[in-house]
Structures are given as structure tokens and as C-alpha cells.
Amino acid sequence: MTKRTRPWGHHPLTDNAQPDWQMHPDTLAVRGALARTGFGETSEALFLNSGFTYDNAEQAAAAFKDETDHFVYSRFSNPTVAMFENRLALLEGGEAAFATATGMAAMFASVASIVKAGDRVVAYAAMFSSCYVVLTEILPKWGVNTVLVEENTPEGWAKALSEPTSVVFIESPSNPLMEITDIRMVSDLAHKVGATVVVDNVMASPVLQKPLELGADVVMYSATKHIDGQGRVLGGAIIGTTKYIKETVLPFVRHTGPAMASFNAWVMLKSLETMTMRVERMAENALAIAQALEGHTAVERVVYPGLKSHPQHQMAMQQMKAGGTTVAIEFKADEASVFKFMNALQVIDISNNLGDSKSLITHPSSTTHRRLPLEVQAEMGITPSTLRLSVGIEHKDDLIKDLLNALKVI
Numbered sequence: 001m002t003k004r005t006r007p008w009g010h011h012p013l014t015d016n017a018q019p020d021w022q023m024h025p026d027t028l029a030v031r032g033a034l035a036r037t038g039f040g041e042t043s044e045a046l047f048l049n050s051g052f053t054y055d056n057a058e059q060a061a062a063a064f065k066d067e068t069d070h071f072v073y074s075r076f077s078n079p080t081v082a083m084f085e086n087r088l089a090l091l092e093g094g095e096a097a098f099a100t101a102t103g104m105a106a107m108f109a110s111v112a113s114i115v116k117a118g119d120r121v122v123a124y125a126a127m128f129s130s131c132y133v134v135l136t137e138i139l140p141k142w143g144v145n146t147v148l149v150e151e152n153t154p155e156g157w158a159k160a161l162s163e164p165t166s167v168v169f170i171e172s173p174s175n176p177l178m179e180i181t182d183i184r185m186v187s188d189l190a191h192k193v194g195a196t197v198v199v200d201n202v203m204a205s206p207v208l209q210k211p212l213e214l215g216a217d218v219v220m221y222s223a224t225k226h227i228d229g230q231g232r233v234l235g236g237a238i239i240g241t242t243k244y245i246k247e248t249v250l251p252f253v254r255h256t257g258p259a260m261a262s263f264n265a266w267v268m269l270k271s272l273e274t275m276t277m278r279v280e281r282m283a284e285n286a287l288a289i290a291q292a293l294e295g296h297t298a299v300e301r302v303v304y305p306g307l308k309s310h311p312q313h314q315m316a317m318q319q320m321k322a323g324g325t326t327v328a329i330e331f332k333a334d335e336a337s338v339f340k341f342m343n344a345l346q347v348i349d350i351s352n353n354l355g356d357s358k359s360l361i362t363h364p365s366s367t368t369h370r371r372l373p374l375e376v377q378a379e380m381g382i383t384p385s386t387l388r389l390s391v392g393i394e395h396k397d398d399l400i401k402d403l404l405n406a407l408k409v410i
């Protein structure tokens, strides 16, 4: 009996036939890196196995020496996970990817695999609170020195990047206040001092922003957000050059074990098929909502990069295809009244997730950013009167009606 050779591995493209032209991202999201088995299944196969077998001892030895693409163990790599990684790398315009169990595992591995004691990391203060904890509490315990940029201006960044630096970490737009960082400007400055630029592209999603095209070196995702986008599974991903993934990330993650489960990768592959449509609809809805709420008597300000009133509107429109899927709203009301407003919503759910098909609203100060002291929250622009609305794919009229109705209680 002859055994089939296994066509997959950490390749940007698989052995399956590809057309002789460069496909659009929308097509790649459905068909990129599709690797069918000999059964010719339509949908991507789910390889729910931890280990792999070998034809003979020599084949096993060669696989462990990385001389072949034979899969070894699902902590390292798995055919379904590899399909997800390869497809995401294609969509992002990166050479290779590694998928992780959560977004935080991706964030941690993307930075921790680079730095060593004595190294310097520079980041902008407005970021997801767990990323903030990794950079300002966990890595410093191991002798890594994190410097937070105080002013998100060319001068502020130039000052922070005037000495040798290992990693620059940027979240743009930031969660929850949709602050924009000029990825090209920061990447140029960072490269002059030898830094690897890591962008947390969660808020923009692969649909609205391509950091690698803007000069960044590495992109990381919480795939839990827009990539799954339907509230089902957790996941994350790191995308970069083959050299970075193979020589920096893999030696770290193979032994520390943050691998994505193949079932989750299979769910994510199906999610990628509809991601463009979902995110475009969410961004369209978000703009309509931001416009409907701006200027309302109970609203102090609406923060949405797609609005002309956003202080970085022009830069946002230069580096993103649309203003994003999240709207931050600051009310002219105290926390108790803001809670009343949330409780009066009939369609939009109260939830701290984002990037979901369902519109979700959260009060960052008491939930997602609760872990941060009030003064750090204030630096990020978060007050007890701020809400973050993650806009879903429902009809925009129902969402606007729900918000305007609930505003009557304030």
C-alpha cells in the first residue's frame, strides 16, 4: 500500500492549484490556501488529532529535523490550523503566520519571543488593558524596560525612539477610544533604532487596515473579534516574515504551547469566508450611528474615526478603508444615568466582547479597563461616562431607534 504524501506545512501557499493571477482579498478569504485531501471535500477538513504517524522511523527522524513538511504534533502545527494560518497570511500580505489559542497569547508571544532582559520596549499608552499589563507589569518582572509614549505626535514618538529599542507596540485604532497612530511614521522612526514594529490590528480587522503595507513588521490579532465575529471561539494570530515566524516565534511557541485548537481553526476558516461582508456592513452601520448620535443633547461627544470631528480623521482615512466598527460615546451624565441608558436598550446587548455580528455595548471603566487605575484610564480618555459600542450587522435603523429610545431615560 502506498501512502499519500502530505501536501501541507508552513508554506504561504499550498500545493493546491491556484489561478495564474493575483486574486482579490475577498476571493482569498474563501479560497486562499485551500488544501483539500484526496477525498475532495468541498469545505475545509477538520483534523481533530493531536499526533501524526510516520511510514517508518527514518521519516519520523527527518520530520523532527525539520527536513520535511510532515506534521509532527498539533502543539507545533496541524493541517487545519496551517490552512487558517496560510489563508490569514495571504489576506494580510504577510509571508507566514502562527495561530494561537487567544489574542493575548498572540500578543504575548509576538513580543516575548523577541525581547530579553535589559531590552527596551516602546508603546503608546492607549491600548487593551491586558496588553498594558503584559508590557508594564509582566515583562518588566523579567528585566524588560517598557517606555510609554506620552504624546501621540511625531515629536512624542521621536523622543521615545531616540535610543536603541527592541520592540515598538502599537494598537491603532485603540480600544475603546479609537485613537489613531500613524503606523508609517512610527515604523520609520522605529526602524532607525533597530526596533521590530508590532501592530495590534484587532480594532481595524484585516478588512480595514493592512499594517504591513504601512511599514510595520508584525501584525497580531485577537481572532475572537472580527475574524470569528460570531461569538463562538477564542483565537489569535501572529503574522510576519517567514524568517520572523520560523526563527523567532516558532522556537518560542513550540515550547511554551499557546497553539490554536484545530476545531477553533476550522470555525475561523469558515468565518474568514464572510469576514469582508460582515466588517464592511458593520463599518457602514457604525458611521450611520455615529452621525445619528453626534450633536444629541445628552451626548458630550461621539468618537469615531469616520466622523470629520475625529481629531485624526484624515490620518484614519489614509491608513484605513473605513472608520472601523466601534463607536465610543461620552455622555453628559454620571455613571448611574449611563447604566440606566444601557439597561433601557432593547436590541443591543450589554457585553464586553467586540467585532461581533450582534451589536454589543460596554462600560469600559467598570469592565474591560477596570483593572487600570482611574488616572491611567483618564490618560486613555476613558471616564465613567464613556460607553463603547461595537456595531453589528443588524439593520442600522433598528440600532439607531434602539439608541435614541434609550437616550430618553438620560
Ligand SMILES: *Cc1c(COP(=O)(O)O)cnc(C)c1O
Binding pocket: 102, 103, 104, 105, 107, 128, 130, 131, 171, 175, 200, 202, 203, 221, 222, 223, 224, 225, 234, 235, 236
Ligand atoms: C480582545 C483584544 C485582545 C485580546 O484578545 P483575546 O482573544 O481576548 O485574548 C487584544 N487586543 C485588543 C485590541 C483586543 O480588543
